[in-house]
Amino acid sequence: MLYELAEALGFPGLLNLFRYITFRAGAAVMTALILSLVFGPALIAWLRKKQGKGQPIREDGPASHLLTKRGTPTMGGLMILLSLTVSTLLWAEMKNSFIWPCLLVTLAFGAIGFLDDYSKVTKQAHAGLSGKIRLLLEFAIAGLACWWIAQTTGTTLYLPFLKDMGLELGWVYIAFAAFIVAGFGNAVNLTDGLDGLASMPVIIAALTFGVIAYLVGNIKFAEYLGVHYVEGAGDLAVFCGALIGAGLGFLWFNAPPAAVFMGDTGSLALGGALGSIAVVTNHELVLLIVGGLFVLETVSVIVQVVSFKLTGKRVFRMAPIHHHFEQLGWAESTVVVRFWIVSLVLALTGLATLKLR
Template identity: 45%
Template sequence: MLVSITEYLVKYYAGFHVFSYMKFRSIASVLTAFFLSICISPSMIVYLQKMSLGQIIRNDGPKSHFKKQGTPTMGGFIIVISIIISVLMWAYLSKYVWCVLFVIFSYSIIGFIDDYRKITLKTTKGLIARWKYFWQSVVALVVSFIIYRISKGTLTIDLIFVSCKSIIPQLMSLLSILISYFVIVGTSNAVNLTDGLDGLVIIPTIFVASGMGLLAWIKSNIYFATYFNIPYFCDASELVIVCAAIVGAGVGFLWFNTYPAQIFMGDIGSLALGGALGTIAVLLHEEFLLVIMGGMFVVETLSVILQVGSFQLFGKRIFRMAPIHHHYELKGWPETTVIVRFWIISFMFILISLVILEVR
């Protein structure tokens, strides 16, 4: 929006050209989202406290969590609104950008309904699982079809291994849409599962958004794309602005979400952020690299799958509690220790993904 206005102002003063530079707009996007998040949060915390919109704690969870009962939740609204405003201000609104914004907005609504039901019904269940998954699926399928169409009828998925580089297939249209669907829904739910401790999920999200932003920047530059031997996408440049907004909003929210948290993001934030990361990965054709970058989310999700599968098949639990971050809490790790160590692991996954990008 703002960059479109400056196109007219350039006629009167050439200095306004700076607003069209991607580096400038990326930095501006980070700062705008950050300051919006920082400015909105205090008022939001006070409002949520007045409305008694506090977190409901699981009875079977770690005892240390009981003191968090009533902490304001649904703080993901702060992240979502900061991202959307920042992107609208600093990005050229291409089809790629609209796809991500649509997912963020739609998934935040699903998350809001889920959070609101938890609070009003005084339960940790929230929205019925099948309905939650149904609406996630509807949004993901719509976006996957749109992405398929704007990709001119084909989606190419870059495989991780170098040995596969020469035989990358052009996937059938249906398979392409299904893979995109699973990536978007899967990432959204994986981020949601990871959101269990103060600040635990936001730093890995910032790391992954930073990694995806770097990928978008490389792919939108024909020289860098040639050097790394990866496909060139001129439209990917605006996804850098989106990733920058996610980073800025996330850092601003972390100011109040770090231990001991003054506010939780709730499903309104985790579902939207996860859906956004999945959509960006699909648009960049980096679905498999997302699995490496978001390795922390994968580990958390696998711990739940293994726990449920083991209990249903053998009547035994693998972990003391799933997701796995609760397992380490019940083993006696302080919450801050679990959080920081998981942050470190997440950072290692980002480094591994960048090595894979270099050598593949």
């Protein structure tokens, strides 16, 4: 919005800064952060008043959670969605064809998560929407967004570590990309089980993909690095900036002991946002590295369920895997910080794929 205004005026004086993606990305970070810090307390107070008992806590989860987390309000993802959306609309180039499908996925997944959270809070039960209905909605939205994106980027799956090389998959690519988007929405959702556990890895992944989007969207950098050039992808760095600012603002209130949980409203939206950015930049497989922590959490649940059904035995003391380490005696803060470190290492590994070609 502000870019179009500056463009209409001819970018005079200081408004010339609006030409630069790096300036607008930094401004998006600060705008989203300030909005979260300003409106966060009022939103949390409103959620606490409306929800009463707060988010229902899993009876089969760690026993300590029943004491330390009971009464904490959920749906704090509304704070993230508000600051992210406003900041993006202010600082991104609205004529960019990639901003809108990414916003569509983020807000639509947030709406699905909101319905799920609302069902849990009103019923005071851990089970929310039907899993089948939720997955159907997620794949429908992800499929639509990925089809929209593919009209510009094509249907080639590009391979990391190989110089601008990919596999032309046709319609299979749309299904695969939709799986990545919906899968990461649920992966972040599974990871969001401890105070601050999902927030920082999402911020780290968003920072990483902000860099990737900027490089992929710049023809000179793309040619130098041997990655596929995607015209217009650079402006997603602004979207990533807004995501970082919104995440940092939320983390201010979600740091232990959390004053609010993001709930499915936030976790589904954040995971979907990361997935859609990966699709736009043709770095879907790199997302599996950068977001490896989320992949690990998801795999731990799958392994636990399959093992128990086939053998009657559990591989982990509790799944997702962050609860396993809690059961081993690790303090919650220890699990969170160590998982942050793992996330940072994986992000650096993902960035290294840009040069190892």
